[in-house]
Amino acid sequence: MSFEYKVTGGDFTHAGYASSQVKKMLKQLGVDSTIIKRVVVCLYEAEVNIVAHAYDGVINIVLDADNIFMKLTDNGPGIADIEMAMQKGYSTASPEVREMGFGAGMGLPNISANADRFIITSEPGRGTSLEITINLSGTVA
Amino acid sequence: MENGFFHHALTIREDICTGCSLCMRVCPTGALRIRDGKARLIEDRCVDCGECFRSCPVNAIIIEQDDFSRIFDYKYRVALVPAVLHGQFRHEVSMSEISAVLRSLGFTWVYEVEHGAEILKPAIDDLMNVRTLPRPLISSYCPAVVRLIQVRFPALIRNLATVKAPLEMAAFYCRRVLRDRGAHNAEIGVFYVTPCAAKIAAVKSPVGEESTPISGVINMDFIYNRINRTLRNKGELPLGDDHAYSVDPDTLVWSLTNGEASCVNGRTLAIDGINNVTEFLEQLENDEITGVDYLELRACDEGCAGGVLLSSNRFLVAERLRNKARNLKPGARAADNDDFPDIEAYHDYLMNKVKINDEIKPRSMYRLSGDRDEAMRMMKRSRRLMCWLPGTDCGLCGTPSCQALAEDIVRRRGDISQCVFIRESNMEKDLMDRQRSNEIMRKIWGDNNFTKNCNKKGAENESN
Structure with a gap:
């Protein structure tokens, strides 16, 4: 099954919708709650990254009985130094975003820690793409 | 591990139900259907919140209770009374008058449930000091919330504070006091005057516990009506009873919104109303909420003052109770008399009983x-x-x-x-x-x- 959710940059009010939908589906499948939590953490962090940094983006989700694959593609500033962005606590979030409680860094490393497979590609000035795969019956990453 | 049903205190009377579907539309877990012109309950989804009971225009939903005469099966008959019962009466009706009526109905001892909260305060503090427990800890006080978490938010079960409710603590205390005076356990009947269906269900099939110190439940609306009738024919009222209200002011309001949360250290939040609770838990489960140490969650608006078995306006009940608490002097308990040894005297005994021992199991309704x-x-x-x-x-x-x-x-x-x-x-x-x-x-x-x-x-x- 595949699903697509659009994300609007700057719209924190509606961030989290995709995570909630995905969470419900995983509960229906009877996926272990610790795995659901890892999926939701990854998806929510990645979604908020788009809201905080990009103009708009799209979440594509492919779900089967064994795996969930989530691809988040955005049109945005991109990440100049991915290695730096992958470090804990590193953030380029604006002061307004931080004031809302977002932008504390940790986003990308947190996704990486919770995903079974994580690929990030970025083109400065164009956008960023994240591919996250989590095994739904597997053990902790 | 997820099979087996909850015990439900709510029953739909088919002879009265008109199949109007109001209950189906308000049920927060989607547990109701209409078939053959009657509402039907899907039992493993129901969390006993009582929203259906509240919405029913023809009173077709009833809440089971034990036959009142059952209290006379026991030589020692304890009424465990939550403070919200008192909050339903005018300010000039004193707590001792209300207790006197309960005695005239046949109880030999009337004891306030909120005493039990005095044991819970240190027990929750202890839990809050355990750094390995997840945050926020979620109060397990409201049985409808515990069940909601079991069926809808199984990932949050590990956040539940594994301490019993004030009710159980008060019941253990009463049994112990009476036993210490020579009563046999089988001679002691402890009856809870319940403000809601969820508490009944929890007494009849306690979540994560095998046995309960409570012998039966009496619905609060029944007691409210009896008290009201007696108060209106005041001549019959045995006044001047020795009983004085002896709960600490801050525990007196434990069952009201923010009553519990305000007694817990750290960043606490109090949320009431089952839909508000659901919305918050949804966000919490998504990890969208961080930095909260303790959550007090109540299925009813205004906490137990909004219990479905209360007969008075919930806002008035809450306000009266808060006033009563304000007028109590902190620490000024009634002088210890024969009936009322301080619950603190049994602190160690009760602290040994306070933990919920068995695992609270998920019962996912989504799978x-x-x-x-x-x-x-x-x-x-x-x-x-x-x-x-x-x-x-x-x-x-x-x-x-x-x-x-x-x-x-x-x-x-x-x-x-x-x-x-x-x-x-x-x-x-x-x-x-x-x-x-x-x-x-x-x-x-x-x-x-x-x-x-x-x-x-x-x-x-x-x-x-």
Whole structure:
């Protein structure tokens, strides 16, 4: 099954919708709650990254009985130094975003820690793409 | 591990139910359906919150209670009374008057449930000091919330504070005091005057516990009516009783919104109303909420002051109780007399009993099948069905939403032809005749809803 959710940059009010939908589906499948939590953490962090940094983006989700694959593609500033962005606590979030409680860094490393497979590609000035795969019956990453 | 049903205190009386579907529309877990013109409960989804009871316009939903005469099966008859009972009466009605009425009904000892909270305060503090426990800890006080977490938010079970409720602590205390004075356990009957259905269900089948120190429950509306009648014929009231209210002011309001949270250290939050609680838990489960140490969650608006078995306005009850608490001097307890040794004297004994020992188990209501591949097939099918269902959530199919119907169908509990939109389309294409469509409608809503009835609520000759 595949699903697509659009994300609007700057719209924190509606961030989290995709995570909630995905969470419900995983509960229906009877996926272990610790795995659901890892999926939701990854998806929510990645979604908020788009809201905080990009103009708009799209979440594509492919779900089967064994795996969930989530691809988040955005049109945005991109990440100049991915290695730096992958470090804990590193953030380029604006002061307004931080004031809302977002932008504390940790986003990308947190996704990486919770995903079974994580690929990030970025083109400065164009956008960023994240591919996250989590095994739904597997053990902790 | 997820099989077996909850005990439910709520029962639908089929002879009274008119199948109006109001309950189905308010149920926060989608546990109700309409069939044959009657509301039906899907038991493993119900969390005993009582929203259906509140919404029923014809009082067709009843809350079981023990026969009052059962108290006389015991030599020592303890009434465990929550403070919200007192909050229902005018300011000038004293707590000792109310207790006197309860004694005149046959109880030998009236004890306030909130005393039990005095033991809980240090017990919760202890839990809060355990750094390895997840944050926020979630209060396990409200049984409807605990059950909501079991069926809808199983990932949050580990956040539940594993301490018993003030009720259990008070009951253990009463039993111990009476035993210390020579009573046998079998001679002691401890009866709880309950403000809601969830507490009854919790007493009858405690979550994560095997046995309960409580012998039975008496519904608060029953006691309220008895007290009111006695107060109105005041001549009969044995006044001047030795009983004085002796709970600490801050524990007196424990059952009200923020009553518990305000006694816990750290960043605490109090949320009341089952839909507010659900919304918050949804966000918490998504990890969207961080930095909160303790959550007090109550299914009822205004906490237990909004319990479904209360007869007075919840805001007045809360306000009166807060006033009573303000007028109590902190630490000024009634002098210890024979009836009332301080619960603190039993601190060590009760602290040994305060932990919930058994595991609180998930009972996910969402899981479509125990077999992952089968669940996947069912989910796909349910989503295909959603392509056809209108998404209006009109409820005419007898389920609360299109999505609920789609899931009922894949669980073999429903049929696509229950949908009036599907039937209309099929009739348009000559795939179904009008008579068949009408039969289906009657199967859901019963024949009564198709006949003229001038006695119904709001009709020409309304009569109940």
